[in-house]
């Protein structure tokens with residue numbers, strides 16, 4: 084089959100929810116991908132922050148192979164060995180005491196929203212259900228997580244939105260304190276906004292949110308679906324700021340490419356989820372959690388965070404060089420290997436041009452080129468992309 088053949092069928096039989104690039108990827112290894120016609124690409128998208136260990140990491144592949152031959156699925160009516168092992172690792176390496184597993188980021192946020200409401204109901208009685216979220220945030224596409232997402236363009240046509248969310252600008256502590264009422268139970272933020280354009284928290288902002296939560300007895304929820312699992316150079320982004328949350332959501336990179344989601348919480352909060360209050364058939368199933376154990380161990384033990392930090396420093400240096408050369412680059416920002424390069428114009432043509440040259444990159448918020456390569460990316464691979472960007476930008480001036 085050719086790219087054309089597959090794309091034709093795709094257009095006929097799939098729901099047309101994605102604006103897809105004209106390429107069919109069939110094989111991956113490390114930072115490299117190949118399409119159905121054998122063309123090679125360097126990947127700076129990593130499944131949008133999923134393939135943090137690179138494609139087909141040998142330890143993840145081996146864990147999947149072994150588990151697939153043993154047991155694929157049993158119900159959560161029974162105890163599941165790799166599920167327990169993954170939870171134990173997450174608890175050991177985070178602020179959390181307990182873990183609930185599901186299948187995606189949006190589902191993890193649904194669990195967080197439900198737990199925040201239930202905790203508040205248990206401790207303060209009914210009527211305290213509102214969650215303060217941020218403008219430009221992204222929390223997922225199911226109706227609860229969508230309602231929590233502070234970007235109207237995602238709501239359009241799906242109204243009415245589920246009630247119970249208020250939006251304030253990132254960095255505005257006064258607006259956040261003012262938005263907290265007798266009906267508020269939690270504040271939900273991405274420590275670093277990803278889809279909203281790679282927006283870092285302002286100095287002392289997360290500490291300020293923690294203070295508001297303490298004063299008003301609110302829960303602090305961090306959505307680390309995209310920035311967790313080493314993406315920013317630490318296992319979790321909140322570690323950069325010294326502010327642990329009460330609840331945290333994860334997904335994407337947690338199982339090295341196998342679908343999974345997780346909601347982590349402190350003991351006192353997690354206690355509000357009692358038998359029968361929440362569930363997911365596939366949540367924490369043997370296959371996904373066996374992959375998760377392998378992925379998390381590799382992230383912690385195999386120098387992945389250190390490589391992320393080293394490659395990040397190199398990447399920033401190179402992109403800053405481009406910024407000095409081209410005045411239409413407004414800013415280079417980010418943390419670890421989540422890096423945004425903001426242009427003073429639309430970025431989609433650059434993405435297309437990169438694709439033709441054999442590089443996958445992404446553009447978010449129209450003008451922000453986003454680079455989220457596997458955390459195993461090397462300086463040489465980064466140099467190849469920066470060279471391509473330089474060639475593309477040089478035709479603009």
Ligand SMILES: Cc1ncc(COP(=O)(O)O)c(C=O)c1O
Pocket residue numbers: 131187188189190192221222223224273277278306307308309310334335
């Ligand atoms: C911060 C954040 N939260 C939630 C989600 C939703 O995750 P999923 O697509 O797995 O439902 C995303 C997806 O991009 C995300 O970036």
